Amino acid sequence: MKTNKTAIRYAINTIALVILMIITFVIGGVDNNTIKLKIVPSVWQCCYLIIMAASLNLVLGFLGQLSLGHCGFMAVGAYTAALVSLAFQRAGVYDEKKGAAFMLVMIVSILAAGILSAVLGLLVGIPALRLKGDYLAIITLGFGMIIVNLINNIPFCGQQGLSQGTASSALYANGLGFSNDEKKGYMYVAVLAVILCMALMFMFVRSKFGRIICAIRDNEIAASASGIDVSYYKVLTFVFSAFFAGIAGALYSCCNAALATTSFAFTNGSILNSVFIVVMVVVGGMGSLTGSIVAAIGMFLLNYAIKNGTWVAALPGFLQNVFTYPMLVYSIALIIVIMFRPHGILGTSEFALCDIPKWPRMVASHFHKSDKEAEG
Amino acid sequence: MEERVPVLRTQHLGIAFGGLHAVEDFNIEIYKGELVGLIGPNGAGKTTVFNLLTGVYKPTEGTFYLNNELLNGKKTHQIVEAGIARTFQNIRLFGNMKVIDNVKTAFSKDIKYGLCSALFRSKAYWKTEREIHERAMELLKIFHLEEKADYLASSLPYGEQRKLEIARALATDMKLLLLDEPAAGMNPTETAELLECIKVIREQFGIAILLIEHDMSLVMNVCEKIQVINFGKTIAAGLPDEIVNNPEVIEAYLGR
Numbered sequence: 001m002k003t004n005k006t007a008i009r010y011a012i013n014t015i016a017l018v019i020l021m022i023i024t025f026v027i028g029g030v031d032n033n034t035i036k037l038k039i040v041p042s043v044w045q046c047c048y049l050i051i052m053a054a055s056l057n058l059v060l061g062f063l064g065q066l067s068l069g070h071c072g073f074m075a076v077g078a079y080t081a082a083l084v085s086l087a088f089q090r091a092g093v094y095d096e097k098k099g100a101a102f103m104l105v106m107i108v109s110i111l112a113a114g115i116l117s118a119v120l121g122l123l124v125g126i127p128a129l130r131l132k133g134d135y136l137a138i139i140t141l142g143f144g145m146i147i148v149n150l151i152n153n154i155p156f157c158g159q160q161g162l163s164q165g166t167a168s169s170a171l172y173a174n175g176l177g178f179s180n181d182e183k184k185g186y187m188y189v190a191v192l193a194v195i196l197c198m199a200l201m202f203m204f205v206r207s208k209f210g211r212i213i214c215a216i217r218d219n220e221i222a223a224s225a226s227g228i229d230v231s232y233y234k235v236l237t238f239v240f241s242a243f244f245a246g247i248a249g250a251l252y253s254c255c256n257a258a259l260a261t262t263s264f265a266f267t268n269g270s271i272l273n274s275v276f277i278v279v280m281v282v283v284g285g286m287g288s289l290t291g292s293i294v295a296a297i298g299m300f301l302l303n304y305a306i307k308n309g310t311w312v313a314a315l316p317g318f319l320q321n322v323f324t325y326p327m328l329v330y331s332i333a334l335i336i337v338i339m340f341r342p343h344g345i346l347g348t349s350e351f352a353l354c355d356i357p358k359w360p361r362m363v364a365s366h367f368h369k370s371d372k373e374a375e376g
Numbered sequence: 377m378e379e380r381v382p383v384l385r386t387q388h389l390g391i392a393f394g395g396l397h398a399v400e401d402f403n404i405e406i407y408k409g410e411l412v413g414l415i416g417p418n419g420a421g422k423t424t425v426f427n428l429l430t431g432v433y434k435p436t437e438g439t440f441y442l443n444n445e446l447l448n449g450k451k452t453h454q455i456v457e458a459g460i461a462r463t464f465q466n467i468r469l470f471g472n473m474k475v476i477d478n479v480k481t482a483f484s485k486d487i488k489y490g491l492c493s494a495l496f497r498s499k500a501y502w503k504t505e506r507e508i509h510e511r512a513m514e515l516l517k518i519f520h521l522e523e524k525a526d527y528l529a530s531s532l533p534y535g536e537q538r539k540l541e542i543a544r545a546l547a548t549d550m551k552l553l554l555l556d557e558p559a560a561g562m563n564p565t566e567t568a569e570l571l572e573c574i575k576v577i578r579e580q581f582g583i584a585i586l587l588i589e590h591d592m593s594l595v596m597n598v599c600e601k602i603q604v605i606n607f608g609k610t611i612a613a614g615l616p617d618e619i620v621n622n623p624e625v626i627e628a629y630l631g632r
Contacts, residue, residue: 200495204494207501218470224451224452224456225430225452226484226544227482227484228484230453
């Protein structure tokens with residue numbers, strides 16, 4: 001009986017994902033300027049933000065360790081993917097960005113990005129995860145800065161990017177850096193990557209590993225007294241999370257023509273900043289992977305609306321001044337969410353398609369309870 | 377005559393924090409099926425003994441053995457694997473997890489599937505998860521918690537949280553159970569229920585139990601042997617009747 005239910009849930013989710021993929025293909029096939037210039041780049045950005053937020057959620061929400069250097073892993077992933085693809089191009093594996101050879105190169109570079117990030121995660125995680133709380137936050141913060149400076153000083157990455165001309169042109173012309181048309185054509189790769197990454201993360205948290213890391217979050221001493229090797233599972237989760245951050249970096253290098261370390265730096269004021277990813281996790285709900293998806297898309301849309309929205313120009317002057325400081329708007333948004341939903345939008349619960357029929361009852365019981373409280 | 381191997385044997389076990397000897401020369405032998413009480417006034421070092429036996433502190437002197445296996449210097453999780461499980465004086469549950477997941481977590485060392493099995497949902501994964509679920513439910517039934525299996529652990533009433541902590545300790549499949557003041561903060565009804573529980577698990581699992589307790593009636597009722605410590609030193613050990621009449625024990629508890 002129980003297994004039947006599980007099978008039905010799996011089936012429904014698979015069907016939903018297949019529909020999503022079909023929609024992606026259809027959008028990718030339409031020739032329309034709005035889609036090409038606005039929607040497609042947005043989808044790419046959302047894709048890597050979702051993977052970033054969800055992978056950080058594993059460490060922050062499930063394992064309960066604050067890491068402020070997650071964008072460092074993303075930078076490693078981005079540069080790895082870019083360099084690997086360029087290396088293949090110079091070796092003559094592909095000339096044009098299409099065909100089976102290029103597909104293979106893309107898959108290899110994305111996986112290489114994940115694996116190198118994971119290795120780095122292991123190297124950082126073993127010493128760093130001996131620390132707790134604020135100290136871990138500080139050391140990971142330091143790591144994020146170190147990695148940016150390291151990449152800056154590697155000769156073939158360089159501040160200006162890869163050798164032989166500037167990074168941007170080399171990457172854009174030959175490597176993974178896609179033009180708008182190519183982004184549209186390969187949009188399904190990004191969506192597929194998100195689906196696969198999210199599925200793997202779900203499988204991770206819905207197994208003994210998820211139980212163990214939640215136990216470590218709730219009470220480390222009790223976890224080790226239950227026979228759990230706390231440091232092993234902490235490092236494992238950190239590495240697992242770094243792997244996906246690397247993949248997110250690879251997607252980033254695909255959708256950005258120019259690759260510069262400043263975009264991963266801590267001082268970076270744009271949406272790509274380790275603290276900003278932390279904010280996404282908190283807003284979405286620490287311990288809810290679907291919450292991270294919602295928050296990543298929501299924060300992206302907020303960012304997009306502030307930067308590109310015509311409605312900002314329609315506001316009165318003093319409000320427009322507020323919007324010239326996007327960070328101010330983000331913090332206000334964060335405060336509002338924390339005030340009304342202290343545990344984030346979804347808390348620790350997950351969104352599931354199969355639960356939608358239960359929603360009316362849940363809402364009803366919620367109001368019923370508040371009625372009772374009012375009477376009492 | 378065949379010699380019985382004690383489940384737990386300590387020899388001159390002790391720990392010093394700087395110049396302070398928190399526990400000194402602690403010797404105890406516990407055999408299979410025995411229930412031994414460890415009592416003493418506040419600050420006597422009872423919980424420190426537990427922390428030594430579970431690897432939270434490393435003993436600075438002496439040795440301790442579980443079924444003749446030397447456990448000195450092992451980490452907490454290795455000691456749990458060897459077979460010593462404990463509960464805590466202040467309850468330490470995994471509060472944001474379901475009751476049943478608390479128990480399942482303690483089964484982790486029995487779950488053999490690896491990361492790949494978990495990520496790609498192999499047959500081994502489904503089989504193991506189903507087995508673990510059944511075993512966890514069985515354990516919860518002993519403590520009458522099976523109906524609350526899907527509750528959050530932190531939402532349980534105090535007495536049931538205590539029981540759940542014991543259930544979780546039992547899930548590690550240990551040979552020696554250390555209970556740190558299981559009846560602290562319980563009302564008489566809950567204490568009586570707990571007493572029943574302890575008796576049941578002792579018969580059903582055939583394990584040895586070492587119990588710290590302040591509730592004298594509970595200790596006198598259930599323990600076969602009692603060891604009294606004060607200022608880290610053992611001042612008396614023996615049968616309950618001997619202990620209540622021991623002048624040194626009376627002095628330690630009531631003063632001169």
